[in-house]
Amino acid sequence: MNFRIGNLGRELSYSIRRSPSLFIGTLVTILISLTFLGGGLVVREAVNQATERWQDDVEFIVFMNPEASPAEINAISSKLDANPEIERHNYVNKEAAFEEFQNIFRDSEQIRDIVSAEEMPPSFRIVPQNPDSEVVEELADQFRADPGVFEVVAAVDTIRQIENVTNSINWVFTVVGLLLLVSALLLVYNTIRTTIFARRREVEVMRLVGASNWYIRVPFMAEGVLQGLLGGLLTLPFLWRWNTFLSRLGGDGLALFDNLEAPRADMMLIWLGMTALGVLIGAIASTVALSRFLDV
Amino acid sequence: MIKLENVSKIYKGDVAALRNITCEIQKGEFVFLVGPSGSGKSTFMRLLNKEENPDSGIVYVAGKDIGRLSGWRVPFLRRNIGAIFQDFKLLDNRTVSQNVAFALEVIGRPRHVISTQVPAILELVGLSKKADNYPEELSGGEQQRVSIARAFVNRPLILLADEPTGNLDPATSVGIMKLLDRINKTGTTVVMATHDRGIVDHMRKRVIELDHGHLARDQARGVYE
Ligand SMILES: Nc1ncnc2c1ncn2[C@@H]1O[C@H](COP(=O)(O)OP(=O)(O)O)[C@@H](O)[C@H]1O
């Protein structure tokens, strides 16, 4: 087995030395493609994170004072229940709000540690019947002056804008990423084809003397898979940089707009996913090339 | 050792390379396959190591119907069948001993086996002194000896030789024939396609003649024509 692995290493370095420009070109294309695809996912995760409170059609939020009395809270709740223009609402108490805050800032200890559950404002997340901005503004205004209310924030502009912009970014990234992925596939395919062609005499002799199909195939497959693997692994610094860039873009960390940054664990998952995708691309392209040009 | 039953091979474009061939070759025989260019000799050989499959009929090798052999077993069939050709098929970037060792490496033979068998087989074919030369530094006859060493180093049951003297002058060809005869004497079945009349007439072995894919003659201790 050691002998075989040694062989594989020699075969790989042979094919890389034979045409380093093709190898590097293919590698870079895979890298860029996966960076775009992974970058799109990072944006999506970051926005999900930033707008966590605004999901499920929540259009405005009534934040209560941290010191608001149970009576004041009940009053708001009854008022919401009584309003026919409000489809549903969800009360988030101090503990839940604290948990949410901790979750959003789980990678930033400095921010996480400056608040306690006692200081968190409880809030109502409100889904109106009609999400038009004028209707929502008008509804929101009805609660601004009520006792115990700290602040009423509507999603209308900022959040929806962010969602639109990031959806477009996401779309462009995905399309560009997929197009590059196709060219990456074709490049791996051609790299393998060139390698098979350059080594057709060896392959002919191997078949003649009875080398097993796998023995013949593995070095070629390994070349494609190696390109995909390296291309995937190398996306890490780019995805990292991109996420840092997003986090600088925005987030006041308060009511409206939270930390715009994909959580570190999600980043790592995206990175591993891109690496797996790279390996898959390499494996698929080389398998197809082998079945077309290496009839063993 | 080898048996063909009503074997036909038709290439695309309706080229009938072999038509209804039936014949049997015993273990240890030396058989010449003769006939003009295009008569089907190479096709006959390629059916034996399953480089091609017949369109009808059955091919037996070592008692087994190789038509029923699954794909992953074909390499094991080929380990029992050595093959040499007119154009030698040597690897230019490897030395003589590396070319021979290659045949053992790729079927997973351990290093210590390779390091004893390669020098032994080079001794047999008379090329010990050229072990570290590259193919381009050898004469045609020497290159063919390397290819015989490579085909025989794994001690196959059968050796297929497709016009092995086609590129060689008569004097060199005699040397190659002596080597093949020696290999045959070790018990290896040898099937050799040729249209070299002198060699066939001189060796007086069994002759199978093909003509447009038909078996035209099968003669023990035969001559070319
Ligand atoms: N791979 C192939 N595809 C199509 N036709 C072939 C192929 N190989 C051989 N032939 C044809 O089959 C016939 C027999 O060829 P071959 O077996 O090579 O004869 P020989 O070795 O006696 O010269 C010829 O007409 C040849 O053109």
Ligand SMILES: [Mg+2]
């Ligand atoms: Mg021929």
